[in-house]
Amino acid sequence: MQTLPSAKDQRAKIAQVEGEKASAIAKAHAAAEAEKRAFLDRIARPSGLTxxxxxxxxxxxxxxxxxxxxxxxxxxxxxxxxxxxxxxxxxxxxxxxxxxxxxxxxxxxxxxxxxxxxxxxxxxxxxxxxxxxxxxxxxxxxxx
Known part of the structure; x- marks a missing residue:
């Protein structure tokens, strides 16, 4: 027989999942920003090509x-x-x-x-x- 968690436990589970999603989004955003900064740093200087x-x-x-x-x-x-x-x-x-x-x-x-x-x-x-x-x-x- 399966037990039904309390409404409070269900809300806590949802909050945890949402927190994990937000963390993943923040990490992806930070990685994209770092990539953008690296690109801008690279093009702000001469390429060094002949x-x-x-x-x-x-x-x-x-x-x-x-x-x-x-x-x-x-x-x-x-x-x-x-x-x-x-x-x-x-x-x-x-x-x-x-x-x-x-x-x-x-x-x-x-x-x-x-x-x-x-x-x-x-x-x-x-x-x-x-x-x-x-x-x-x-x-x-x-x-x-």
Missing amino acids: DEQILEKAAHIINRAVDNGLTSVQVFRFPNHLCTDDGRAIDQAEPGWERTLTGIPKEIYEFWERQLRPRGYHIKYEIVDRAGGLRGDVGVFLSW
Whole structure:
């Protein structure tokens, strides 16, 4: 014969299960935040790649876009706070906006100036996300 636990015991069991769920959610959130911080730390610094390595990656991206009939492609996306002014100069298309770049976004721009601009490629940085009406991520686009 099976006994029926008291209502108090049932509520305690539910509370325990809910606590375990909340703990799992908190751990997953903390892991995601740590991964995000690591990613931001990584892109806030230059990649350390040579021009030849970057050119190989760029050629792959561009050739794939061309094979699909495209004349432009987004090559990178990053949070606006990697700009020294949180993307304001990019958003306003102010002269000298490129001086606000840091880390890999700056490296991409400098690579474009050295290697791709002389070959006739164009680059554009623009705000691509406006969650809640605020400046968000910046997209980097190459066109030809």
